[in-house]
Amino acid sequence: MNPEKENPLPKPTRAKRSIACNFCRMKKVRCNGGIPCSNCLDHGEVCVSASRRRARLNNKDAANRDMAQRLARVEALLQAAESERANSPQMPEFLRPLDVAFQRTTNVVEDADLAPRESSTASPHSQFLAQTFNKAGREESLSVPNLTSPTNVGERLVPNIECGNTCTVQPSASHRETSIPDMDFTQDSTMALRPMNVSEAPEALIPDQIGVLQPDIPPPDYQTNPMVSSNSSPSEKQEVNSVYSCESSNWEYHGPRSFLSICSKPGIQWVSQKIGTSTFHDAAGTLTRDVTRRLKIEKKLSKERTPEPPASVAWKYAQAYFERAPDAVFGVVDKSWFNARLQNQLNNPGIDEDPAWYALRNAVYAVGCRLELSRRANFREAYRTAWSYFENALAVHTELLYFRTSLLAVQALTVMAYYTECIGSPCLEYMLVTNAARLAYSKGLHRQPVPSWDLSSSEQCHRNWLFWAIYCLEKNCCCRAGRPSAINDDEISCQIPTVAPAGAPASIQYPTSLVKLAQMTSRVARVFSNVQNWNKSPDVLADTVEKLHAQHVETEKSLQDLVNPEIPLENANLPLHMSLQQACFVRLTYFNTTLDIHTALTNPWSHLRQHPTIHAQVQKSTEIVARTVRATMLTTQSIRIDASTPVLLAFQTPIYAFINLFIHILQNPDLPTVPTDLALLEVGAGHFARLEFATESEVPIVFAKEVAALARQAVKNHKAFPQPSFGQPTDYNEFGVIQEKNVVRSGEAERDTIGSPLDSSYSNMFDFELDHWTTFLPLHDP
Incomplete structure (x- = not known):
């Protein structure tokens, strides 16, 4: 017998793919899986195959454990914040924040499918979380906004938490417990709750590590943000209300010294x-x-250029510009030079292709057209016709800044900036005058010419007046x-x-006054916008206000x-070559700066009104502010309103004074001057009604009418339901200011003028940390 036949060797097997x-x-x-x-052998192909996929790991259990830990940490944060506030005094009900972004309720959502109720030790918040996961039936991303709790509210304020099916629960103050639940997931996706002490909770995460922030959840209310401590650096105070740029790319910043600071959340x-009331x-x-x-401009500019006016109309517009334009008093454009070049342009159209000259003459057309049509046409017609010429000038804006240019480009940008500073135009002057200032810097206009520059006296005079024209508008903006x-x-x-600029009136009192007021x-602005000055003592601030006022009085x-x-403008002796409109401009510019100086001590965000060591200066500033805003309201009756009226006359200073008069009434509702002040508010509201009428409702300011009604109702309510005096003075002088003898002395409780005592944490909101009052305002759609 052949042994090889009895025990045959196993045949080798070929490796096969899976x-x-x-x-x-x-x-x-x-x-066949061969290699x-x-x-592939029959068809002569290269036999390759994709790598085998790795088996998916079932991370459901790990994910569930991770979610349980994260929820436990959320509960730990809430419990820790609650324990810190347990002994803090509660804010009086009428001082509670009126923003209802985070509402309170004592109701807890009940669900028939909730996990077994034998976990009686679980807090209502934990039951809500368990119910949410039971409803969802799968892992959901948890949206947890800023968990920092308010320091002044006694009850629990819990932000809305959205999981799966949207539920909104705000547990009541009753869920203050000594332990928090630990959550284990069962097979049916519910959570079994067992008690766990706070000390056993996992280490707390910072808010950025908790859950996934959802963009549809609104930002927390101002009151929920921790206040900046008094020992924080100025940069930290400045950034407390900053907004992430990609979330607010269509918003614009308005600083704490702006009149719009009253529209901030505080x-x-x-x-x-x-x-x-919250109205x-x-x-x-x-x-x-x-x-x-x-x-901003509400629609795209037309790609087609507007044809320039015929010769007769062009000369009419040019004459109107040199006679009545606000910037013509500075001699921004030399009249004789412009007329000569315009004559050459009209005789030889299409020859001169200089972008700066094209922009300058179209800007002059726009200003002159609006001045002419404002006399005989309606607001919309004047706006549309003049704007078409301005679009021509704006079309070469890039060439003015980034191509080789002469002093002509600075002139063109300046005229364009002054054009947009009137109510008959979108308010683009801030960016345009900034560009003009930068270009003026590049031409050395901010420096006094030296002999080596080899400039004539007329050239030096023109350069200097051009720079100061830019300076005045830029500082005002x-x-x-x-x-x-x-x-x-x-x-x-x-x-x-x-000396007067070429082609301008012989008197230089008007432009010189504007320059001195702009310097003041x-x-x-440099003093009060400097963040380093916000940490100065009240005595230093009061001394600064007094010194600035003394300098202002010299003007x-x-x-x-x-x-x-004290003298109505119609009774004042106007200087030679100064119109009533120009006199109004000087007067309101002066009043605007006066308010900038003294509102540092009288505005609500300053808690210095009750400081005993500076009471005399606070009293003086209150008197000056009250007198100034009243005079401003009366001056508005002398303002001529049409499409060419400057914004400072038609809107800026009137609304600034109106808001400060409103604040003055609310701070002092018992003053004997309140009835006349309420009447002046109605006068101010009438000015803005006249503005709306003159602009054919293109510039509606219904805010004034609504606020005047609110002020009158607030005074009426105060008389019907007077607040406790809390030692407030009751004697007033002839200006409606508290007499010195009744000042609250050191050692007495500092109290709000018509409110109850404020605890230390809440009163920080009214400290002199001005950047809390900055605003980011959205550019609303038309």
């Missing part, structure tokens, strides 16, 4: 507490909408918006000319009756 090769899969034929396979809360929130929203919708200036006063050596405005001496609030 998946078909790419060729067989593409042809959709059976693959290479028979199909401003709305302060007013609402004073009037006892001011709607009025503030109306004002921000009316203001911000004019800050920055003051209005509460933003930093692009012009540094310490780098300016350019002198104020002592810049000085005030008043040269202007005499023009800025005296």
Whole structure:
């Protein structure tokens, strides 16, 4: 017997793949798994196959454990915050925040499918979480906003938590317990709860590590954000209300010195507490909408250029510009030079292709057209016709900044900026005048010419007046918006000319007065916008206000009756070559700076009114502010309103004074001057009604009418339901200011003027940390 036949050797087996090769899969034929396979051998193909997929790991259990830990940490944070506030005094009900973004309720959602109720030790918040997961039936991302709890509210404020099926639960104050639940997931996706001490809870995560932040959840209310401590750096105070840029790319910043600071969240809360209702929130929203919708162009510019006017119309527009344009008093454009070049342009159209000259003459057309049509046409016609020429100038804006240019480009940008500073145009002056200032810097206009430059006296005079025209508008725009200036006063050596610019009236009193007032405005802005000054003591601040006021009064001496609030403008002796509209401009510019100086001590966000060591200065500032706003309201009756009226006359200073008069009434509802002040509020509301009428409802400011009604109702309510005096003075002088003898002395409790005592944590909101009152305003759709 052959042993080899009895025990045959096993035949070698060929290795086979676990998946078909790419060729067989593409042809959709059976693959024998060979390397290479028979199909690839028959067709001469390279036999390759995709790598085998790795088996998916079932991470459900791990994910569930992770979610349980995260929920436990959320509960630990809530419990820790609750224990810190357990002994804190509760805020009086009428001082509670009126923003209802995080509402309170004592109701707990009940669900028939909730996990077994034998876990009686679980808190209502934990039952809500268990119910949510039971409903969802699968892991859901948890949206947890800022968990920092308010420091002034006794009860629990819990933000809405959205999981799966949307549920909103705010547990009551009763869920203060000594333990929190630990959650284990069962097979039916419910959670079994067992007690767990706080000490056993996992280490707390920072808010950024908890859950997934959802963009549809609103930001926390101002009151829920921790206040900046007094020892924080100025930069931290400045950033406390900052907004992430990608979330607010269509918003614009308005600083704490802007009149719109009353529309910030703290401003709305302060007013609402004073009037006892939340209706001011709607009025503030109306004002921000009316203001911000004019800050940008609402539609794209036309790609087609508007044909330039015929010769006769062009000369008429040019003459109107040189006779009545606000910037013509500075001699921004030399009249004789412009007329000569325009004549050459009209005789030889299409020859001169200089973008700067094209922009300048179209800007002059736009200004002159609006001035001419404002006399005989309606507002909309004047706006549309003039805007078409301005679009021509704006079409070459890029060439003015980034191509080789001469002084002509600076002139063109300046005229364009002054054009948009009137109510008959979108408010683009902030960006345009900033560009003009930068270009002026590049041409050395901020420096006094030296002999080596080889400039004639007329050229030096024109350069200097051009720079100061830019300076005046730029400082006014920055003051209005509460933003930093692009012009540094310490780098300016350019002198104020002592002779009139070519082609302008012989008197230089009007443009010189505007320059001096702009310099004072810049000085005030540099002091109060410097974040380093916010940490100064009250005595230093009061001394600063007194010194600035003394400097401001020096300007008043040269202007005499023009800025005296005790003399009505119609009874004042106007200087030669100064129109009534120009006199109004000087007067309101002076009043605007006066308010900038003294509202540092009288505004609601300053808690310095009750400081005993500076009471004399606070009393003086209150008197000056009250007198100034009353004079402003009366001056509005002398303002001519049409499409060419400057924004400072038609809107900026009137609304600034109106808001401060409103604040003055709310702070002092018992003053004997309140009835006349309420009447002046109605006068101010009448000015804005006249503005709406003159602009054919293109510039509606219904805010004034609503606020005047709120002020009258607040005073009426205060008389019907007077608050306890809390030692408040009752004697007033002839200006409606508290007499010195009744000042609250040191050692006495500091109290709000018509409110109850504020605890230390809540009163921080009214400290002199001005950046809490900054606002980011959305650009509303038209």
